[in-house]
Amino acid sequence: RCAASGRSMQETLAEAGQMLSGLAGAAGLVVAPKSEGLVRHIEFVGLGPGRALVVLVTADGRVENRVIEVPAGLPPSALTQASNYLNARLAGRSLDEAKLSVAGEITANRTALDALTNQVVEAGLATWAGGGGGSLIIRGQAKLLQNLDQASRVGEIQALFERLEAQETVLRLLELAQRGEGVQIFIGAESGLFDSAGLSMVVAPFRNGQEKIVGAIGVIGPTRINYGRVIPVVDYTARVIGRLLG
Known part of the structure; x- marks a missing residue:
């Protein structure tokens, strides 16, 4: 249905997160459904010592990004090698199929890649394949940094952003959203995602046509946000969103 309007589901979800951010004066977040489609392209981009961004493009045009840890001192050429290796094997396959194939090659030592590059390949696939969560879209992060006078609070919010990048956080958000029907409210440290007593999260799950929970949407903001709105x-x-997915 999104395609009929000229937008991908990923774009629609990002727009919904941006809208919630504006209405709530807080950060909008969306746990997008896990991609089950075929892969068109994957690429590794260095972010600095020990970290890399994995960019995945599916056959239906969806783009997902994940941050992974990579071996210290990894040369940029290893990221290029890992990208080329996976792209030669991912085309026309799902991530789960590719993971099985690549794991077999690595075990049999048939990859022609060095040990460090093998680690990058495995980490890149592991961040998607076999997991129950999808990708996390965050909009309006700057709203959480507004009106913070204490440097300690700024550091706290920045630490929260780093935590939100982790795949474990995506799974945790889905778990929280499934605790009950409809909207869930978590004040202070109740969610386990942040330690601050000054933050709260309002989140609701959305379902596909089979009534299965496949994602969640909500906001993270100060405890004084207008809950009634x-x-x-x-x-x-x-x-x-559930109707669009149906």
Whole structure:
């Protein structure tokens, strides 16, 4: 249905997160459904010592990004090698199929890649394949940094952003959203995602046509956000996304 309007589901979800951010005066977040489609392209981009960005493009045009840890001192050429190696084997396959094939080659030592590059390949596939979560879209991060006078609070918010990058956080958000029907509210450290007593999260799951929970949408903001306005908007947005997925 999104394709009929000229937008991908990923773009629609990002727009929904941006809308929630604007309405709530907080950061909007969306756990996008896990990609089950065929892979068109994958690329590794260095982010600095010990970290790399994995960019995945599916056959239906969806783009997902993940940050992974890579061996210290890894040369840029290893990231290029890992990208070329996977692209030669991913075309026309799902991630789970590719993971099985590549794992077999690595075990049999048939990859013609060095040990460090093999680690990058395995980490890149592991961040998607076999997991229950999808990708996390965050919009309006700057709103959490507004009106913070204490440097300690700024560091706390920055640490939260780093935590949100982890795949474990995506799975945790889905778990929290499934705790009950409709909108869930977590104040302070209740969610386990942040330690601050000054932050809260409002999140709701959305379902596909088979009524299976496949993602979640909500906001993270100060505990003083207007819950009376935010809760119905989060609930309505989750229902609309569910209809689009149906």
